[in-house]
Amino acid sequence: MASMRITARRGRWQALFVILCLFKLSSVTGQARYSVPEEQAEGSFVGNIARDLGLDVARLISGKARIITKGSRQYVDLNRDKGTLVIKERIDREELCGKTTPCSFSFEVILENPIQLYRVTVEVTDINDNSPSFPKDxxxxxxxxxxxxxxxxxxxxxxxxxxxxxxxxxxxxxxxxxxxxxxxxxxxxxxxxxxxxxxxxxxxxxxxxxxxxxxxxxxxxxxxxxxxxxxxxxDANDNAPVCSQPVYKADVKENSPEGTVVTTVSANDPDKGVNGEVTYSVPHISKDAKQLFEVNVKTGEIKVAGKLDFEKSKTYQLNVQASDHGGFSDTCKVIIQIMDENDNLPTIQLMSFSNSIAEDSPPGTTIAVLNVDDEDSDGNGVVKCSINSDVPFKIE
Ligand SMILES: [Ca+2]
Ligand SMILES: [Ca+2]
Ligand SMILES: [Ca+2]
Ligand SMILES: [Ca+2]
Structure with a gap:
């Protein structure tokens, strides 16, 4: 008995559906349009469908008014007793329409006895419920x-x-x-x-x-x-080395042993890595100086490398080139003064000499001419001559 009733009911619904389809093809009795913001709470008011479609609540009840939706989601419910549409399920505009605008969904309100079909479109307006976001932080x-x-x-x-x-x-x-x-x-x-x-x-x-x-x-x-x-x-190699001072002056005693430090030049290059790594060399150097001084490539330390002789040369100038590895350089001038040491004995050279002299020669008669010399300079080269006091001669 029960199953027969169900079958009968199903048959009726099927018939109704066919009629509806035909009905739909022909015409819709009326339509209404509403607009709601997304994310409204369940039960929120959407629109007064009874008023807007010109139906009274009694007709909604007698016609068993209900909503037919195409999709699986039914966002809106019909409150037959009040004749209003209310939110049934939270609407997320972003989920419903993505970037498409305007965003809306539609459904039908159907009444029986006689069958009436109304189309309702609800536009969903956007609310600012999302922040801009970047794919990475x-x-x-x-x-x-x-x-x-x-x-x-x-x-x-x-x-x-x-x-x-x-x-x-x-x-x-x-x-x-x-x-x-x-x-x-x-x-x-x-x-x-x-x-x-x-x-x-x-x-x-x-x-x-x-x-x-x-x-x-x-x-x-x-x-x-x-x-x-x-x-x-x-880093780019955009700085040249710069000598810490334009001219370095150093004094070194002649005869200083090999390895004696004369001075140290240094240049700064603010670049990074090899762009700022400075090496020292003396590309143009006289043959003499080359044998006397050596420059440490890495430290810029200048040392004595040969025998310094004040009497040969009193001063040397080295043009030390400070270079980075990118082709930039600066020249640090080094002026080396050799200081004299008393390393030479005075020499006596007999220029002329009389072997014999008359006993009555007057005082002041020249008997010998000597040339006295000392290669050292200043005090070290000043020669004082003296002669035994027990002979009848004096030296001038
Ligand atoms: Ca939104
Ligand atoms: Ca936003
Ligand atoms: Ca550099
Ligand atoms: Ca740089």
């Missing part, structure tokens, strides 16, 4: 300090599932000392973002930069998303 870039002005770096764009003003409206890059932002809208609706070098980088001044790219939507209140951009500035 951080971007790491390595940029050589010699990068030309105008060099471009592509950045990732952010995404905001909302639409209209609730979608991303602007990007900002902070700070903007070295880079400015260029944002281009693409035909497919995407955004192409580039960071353009507008002030030169200098690794010697700032080796790392941290910037923040901010994407903001235009909702009320605004929502934003950020990505940090870490920039490591790579």
């Amino acid at each position: 951080e971007i790491n870039l390595k940029i050589v300090e010699s990068a030309a002005l105008g060099t471009r770096f592509t950045l990732v764009s952010a995404d905001d599932p909302d639409v209209g003003v609730n979608d991303i409206q602007k990007y900002n890059l902070k700070p903007s000392d070295n880079f400015k932002l260029e944002v281009q809208s693409q035909p497919n609706g995407g955004t192409f973002i580039e960071m353009v070098l507008q002030n030169p980088l200098d690794r010697e001044k700032v080796e790392t930069h941290t910037l923040v790219l901010i994407a903001s939507d235009g909702g009320e209140p605004h929502r934003s998303g950020t990505v940090r951009i870490h920039i490591t500035v790579l």
